[in-house]
Amino acid sequence: LRSGETGWPPARTFLLLALFADVFPTTDKTHPVTTPAALFLGNVLAHCAVRSRREAVAAVVASALAAAYSAPAGRVFPEAISLLTGLIHAAAGDEEVAWSEGLATRVAEQVGGPWLGLDSKDDAADDDSDFSFVERRGLSLPSMIATFGASSAFSKKDPDWLPGGGTARTAALAAAASTLNVLLSPARATPSAREWLAPARD
Structure with a gap:
């Protein structure tokens, strides 16, 4: 990786992986397309660091x-x-x-900060007069995927910029909780489920 890069794939890679999951069977024990795609996602989620709000959104999308x-x-x-x-x-x-x-040290180092949280600084930034109504309104998660990696003036100036401001972060946090619930359905019967969930429960 180049200096300052964290390894997250661009939006087009996420869209291609989503297409593979829709076109090819994901329930096969092994498959020439979906098995390598799942392994790639596992490596991305295990090794890519989160260092901005937009990368936190990318992490939620990859988890979904x-x-x-x-x-x-x-x-x-x-x-x-x-x-x-x-x-x-x-x-x-x-x-x-x-x-x-x-949090475990490894997880804390990967997460890097409270990117999906809200504070007074965030609220003040959301009221910035430079943002138009279109840029401040709440957007869907797919819209945020398209914005990840976009070459807009705001995204270049501030890597934490998201369309919709605090509303977008709230949507991403809700999507994270919903996705975690789906991921935990098969995991709840495993002995390590309590350890995995301890940080989120506390």
């Missing part, structure tokens, strides 16, 4: 794709579960409790 590949077959995707619990736990941090408290 992991659920599309694993949930129909009842498989467990531990990389996605670990990253999502870290993002959700970090978003709940406040001035009295550090966002990383209770």
Whole structure:
């Protein structure tokens, strides 16, 4: 990786992986297309660091794709579960409790901060007069996928910029919680489920 890069794939890669999950069977034990795609997603979720809000959205999208590949077959995707619990736990941090408290060191280093959380600074940024109504309104998660990697003036100036501001972060956090619930359906019967979920529950 070049200096400052974290390894997250561009939006076109996410769209291609989503297409593979729709076209090819994800329930086969092994498949020449979906098995390598799932392994690629696992590597992305295990090794790519989150260093901005837009990368946090990318992590949620990648985890949703992991659920599309694993949930129909009842498989467990531990990389996605670990990253999502870290993002959700970090978003709940406040001035009295550090966002990383209770997270494993590896997960805390990967998550990097409370990217999906809201604070007064975020609220002030959302009121910036430079943002038009179109840029400030709440957008869907697919719209945020399209915005990830977009060459807009705001995204170049601020890597934390998202269309919709605080509304977009709230949508991403809700999507993270919903995706985690899907991923946990086959994982709840495993002995390690309680350990995985501890940060998000606390």
